[in-house]
Amino acid sequence: MLRVRGLSLRYPNGKLALSGFDLTVAAGEFVVVLGGNGSGKTTLLRCITRTVKPSAGEIWLGNTDLCALEGEKLRRARLALAMIWQHPSLVRRRCVLSNVASGALGRHFTLRTAFGGLPKSELEAARIHLAEVGLAELAEQRASTLSGGQAQRVAIARALAQQPQVLLADEPVASLDPEAADEIMRLLQRLASDERIAVVCVLHQVELAYAYADRVIGIRDGRMVFDLPPAQVSREAVHRLYLPEAA
Amino acid sequence: MSVDLASPQLGAAGAPAWRRALTIAIRCVLVLLGLAIIVQAFIVVQARPQDLITGVHGMADIIRRAMPPAFAELPSTFWPAVQTVDIALFGTLVGIIIALPLALLAAANMTPSRFAYYAARAVIGFTRAVSDLVWALLFVTAVGLGPFPGGLALGVHSVGMLGRLFAETIEQMDMAPIHALELTGARRIQVFSHGIIPSILPSLLGITLYRLDENIRSSLVLGFVGAGGIGFQLLTAMNLFQYQEVSLLLILIFVIVLGAERISAALRERLS
Numbered sequence: 001m002l003r004v005r006g007l008s009l010r011y012p013n014g015k016l017a018l019s020g021f022d023l024t025v026a027a028g029e030f031v032v033v034l035g036g037n038g039s040g041k042t043t044l045l046r047c048i049t050r051t052v053k054p055s056a057g058e059i060w061l062g063n064t065d066l067c068a069l070e071g072e073k074l075r076r077a078r079l080a081l082a083m084i085w086q087h088p089s090l091v092r093r094r095c096v097l098s099n100v101a102s103g104a105l106g107r108h109f110t111l112r113t114a115f116g117g118l119p120k121s122e123l124e125a126a127r128i129h130l131a132e133v134g135l136a137e138l139a140e141q142r143a144s145t146l147s148g149g150q151a152q153r154v155a156i157a158r159a160l161a162q163q164p165q166v167l168l169a170d171e172p173v174a175s176l177d178p179e180a181a182d183e184i185m186r187l188l189q190r191l192a193s194d195e196r197i198a199v200v201c202v203l204h205q206v207e208l209a210y211a212y213a214d215r216v217i218g219i220r221d222g223r224m225v226f227d228l229p230p231a232q233v234s235r236e237a238v239h240r241l242y243l244p245e246a247a
Numbered sequence: 248m249s250v251d252l253a254s255p256q257l258g259a260a261g262a263p264a265w266r267r268a269l270t271i272a273i274r275c276v277l278v279l280l281g282l283a284i285i286v287q288a289f290i291v292v293q294a295r296p297q298d299l300i301t302g303v304h305g306m307a308d309i310i311r312r313a314m315p316p317a318f319a320e321l322p323s324t325f326w327p328a329v330q331t332v333d334i335a336l337f338g339t340l341v342g343i344i345i346a347l348p349l350a351l352l353a354a355a356n357m358t359p360s361r362f363a364y365y366a367a368r369a370v371i372g373f374t375r376a377v378s379d380l381v382w383a384l385l386f387v388t389a390v391g392l393g394p395f396p397g398g399l400a401l402g403v404h405s406v407g408m409l410g411r412l413f414a415e416t417i418e419q420m421d422m423a424p425i426h427a428l429e430l431t432g433a434r435r436i437q438v439f440s441h442g443i444i445p446s447i448l449p450s451l452l453g454i455t456l457y458r459l460d461e462n463i464r465s466s467l468v469l470g471f472v473g474a475g476g477i478g479f480q481l482l483t484a485m486n487l488f489q490y491q492e493v494s495l496l497l498i499l500i501f502v503i504v505l506g507a508e509r510i511s512a513a514l515r516e517r518l519s
Contacts, residue, residue, distance in 0.1 A: 049430060079432040089427035093445045102441050106432020116440040155427075162431050 001027045001198040002048070002166045007057035009047055009222075017043045018054070018222040023200075027165065030192040030199045032213035034206060036242045040222035041202040045168045048200070049083055050074060061166065079106045082159035086171040088151035092144035096135065096154050099143050100126035103161030122161065129157040133187060149180030156187060160195075167191065169201040173208065181205065185212045206238050313494035320492050324480065324499055330394045331476035331503065334469065335462035337394075338401025342462075343455060345406045346371075350413030357417055357443075371414070375407025379465050383474040397474030401462045409458055416450045417443070449518045456518075460511040467500055477503075 004023040010016050018040050025031050035041045047054045050066050059066040064077050082103070090099045104122040105113055113119065130136050133153040138146070146154060152172060159167055169188060173181035185201075189212045192199040203209050209216050210230045218225035218233070218241050226237055351357050352367035379400050386396030420443065428442045470478020477496060484492040 051426075051430070075432050075434075078430070081430075083427075083430050085423070085427070087423055089423035091424045091428075091442055091445050092421075093449070094441075098441075102428060102433070103431050105428065105434075105437045105441060109434055109437070114434075114436045114440060116444065158427075158431070 001025060001029075001062065002200070003058075003060040004044075004048065005058040005060070007044070007047055007059065008055050009043055009052065010055045016222055018047065021057070021219075021222070021224055023217065023224070023227075025166070025198040025200055027198050028192055028196040030189050030212060030214045031201070031217060032209040032215070033200065033202045033217045033219055034204075034209055034238060034241055035202075035219035039219045039241070041219055042170055043222070044219070045083070045170050045200070045202060048166075048168060049081055050078065075106070079162065080165040081168065082162045082164035082166070083168045083170070084152070084155045084159055084172050085169075086174040088148075088155035090143040090146075090151055090154060090158075092142070094143055095139070096130065096141050096143055096146070097123060097126050097139040099154055100129055100157045100161050103158035104163075106162065126157070126161055129160040130154070132160060133157045147180075149176050149183060152176065152180070152184055153187065156184070156191070160191070164197060166198045166200070169199065171202055171204060174204065181208065188212070309490060312488075313490035315491065316495040316498055317489070317491035318495060320495055324477065324496060327470075327475075327477040327480045328499055328503060331466045331470070331478070332463060332507075334394050334397040334466040334474070334476050335401060335459060335507075337398035338405055338462050338466070339455065339459045341398065341402025342405025342409045342458065345402070346409035346413055347451075349406065349410045350417055351439075353410060353414040354417035356420070356422060367410070367414075371407050371410035373407070374403050375411060377404070379404035380468065380472060383469045383472050387473045392473040392475070394475030397466055397469040397476060400469060400474060401465055404465075405458055405462060408461075409454065412454045413451060416447050416454065420446050453515045453518050456511045456514050460507050463507040464504055467504070 002023070002025040004021060007018055007021040007023075008016070009018040021040075021044060023031075023044075033041050033044065043052070046052045047057075048059055048066075050059070050069075054067060057067065061077060061080055066074065066077055069077050091102070094102075098118060101118045101122045104119070104125070108119050108122065110119070127136060127139055130139055133156050135150060135153055135157070138150065138154075143151065143154065156172075167188070172188070173184050176184065185208050188199050188201060191197050192214075201213075210233070213230050215227060216230050216233045217227045218237060220241050225241060226233060349367045349371060352359070352363045353371055355364065358364040358367070382403050383397055383400035386399045390396050390399070424446065425438060425442045428438045433441065466474075466476050467478045467481075470476040470480065471482050473479065477500060481493065481496045481500075484490075484496060
């Protein structure tokens with residue numbers, strides 16, 4: 001589903017943020033990426049979404065190399081890629097249902113959607129996505145009234161409205177309490193297994209990676225250190241990811 | 248290591264004595280300079296407080312002649328009053344229509360290019376720097392007397408005022424939901440209508456209401472240069488020494504300004 005080959009990114013200041021990174025995630029697989037601050041985890045996701053252009057490498061989404069695309073072709077190809085962040089990034093003054101349905105905007109370009117309207121079919125679909133994340137009863141509520149965990153689930157519902165093949169999550173539970181964090185991880189795991197979505201989730205919580213991931217990837221200084229099933233990842237290997245550079 | 252506080256080279260706080268003396272001298276010079284600026288302002292405006300005392304008699308005479316206000320003339324003031332409010336409404340609407348796209352170009356987080364940014368900032372700066380009264384004089388010359396040049400003057404000046412405040416609002420907006428929408432594959436106009444507008448609409452409406460309130464005040468004055476409305480009627484009444492009508496118009500102006508201010512404040516409070 002998602003194949004990354006030899007991905008490298010060098011910033012204009014000369015710093016190498018990613019170096020020859022290879023990654024393959026199949027449909028229905030739940031992959032967690034672990035690594036210290038500045039190790040290149042978020043940069044990896046930003047390269048995959050093509051928010052930043054990699055210096056070298058290939059990003060294959062099905063049969064399409066995202067690195068070879070620009071403009072409208074890139075926008076279309078990117079529809080299959082959904083992303084959620086640490087902060088849910090909802091439009092706070094809109095209702096939950098509109099926020100969810102706005103995930104489908106990329107597929108509908110009409111006069112109605114150009115001026116703030118949403119297709120009725122997508123509003124109905126948004127209710128189903130909200131039910132999937134367990135928030136059907138909050139559809140009409142304003143997004144600004146939601147708790148952190150609820151808002152993150154709405155962000156996931158918005159990602160579902162996009163009908164993605166790949167879901168990228170950048171520290172989606174970093175600002176949540178343990179119970180809400182577990183809920184979100186369970187939800188992501190279920191989306192991977194039931195909806196056959198390839199999920200790549202950047203985390204700092206090692207225990208959550210052990211508990212939910214199909215594979216755990218360790219990253220340090222922009223390089224992959226390991227790519228193993230959780231049962232084969234030793235505590236020492238994880239510990240080494242977070243050691244200061246001089247150690 | 249200890250400091251010798253008794254040393255003649257150091258003051259109580261440890262600073263050399265000459266430096267403290269220099270600081271005091273600089274402060275004295277600054278105070279004298281400030282006083283000199285204030286005094287020259289009084290001289291330049293030829294301020295004569297004694298004239299205020301001798302002028303009391305003249306003022307009392309005008310007030311006596313202005314009483315009672317000519318309430319019988321109230322029906323004839325209705326139309327100019329409506330014109331005054333409509334000039335402000337027209338000007339504010341013209342201002343919004345031009346200022347909103349300009350503000351998008353002039354907001355650092357939205358502008359498509361540096362050239363567009365500086366060009367939009369230049370237009371906003373220029374329309375704001377020239378006062379509405381000067382714009383009214385220019386438009387009276389261009390399109391003749393009446394409310395239309397007044398509306399145009401307020402419109403152009405509002406472009407500057409609204410453009411700047413709209414751009415600042417857009418720059419302070421939380422960009423995370425906007426980036427999120429962009430990544431869903433939404434087009435620019437969809438991101439604008441589904442993300443930007445809902446996020447900043449209450450602030451834009453608040454700014455617009457405040458501007459409308461300001462424009463109603465300004466439209467009263469614009470009549471003095473022939474741009475229609477109640478100001479024009481006030482000028483005519485003063486030139487004809489119709490002081491009772493002047494006092495009626497002043498009461499009407501007070502009611503309009505106060506009413507607009509209260510309505511605008513109440514609506515802005517609801518929005519916030």
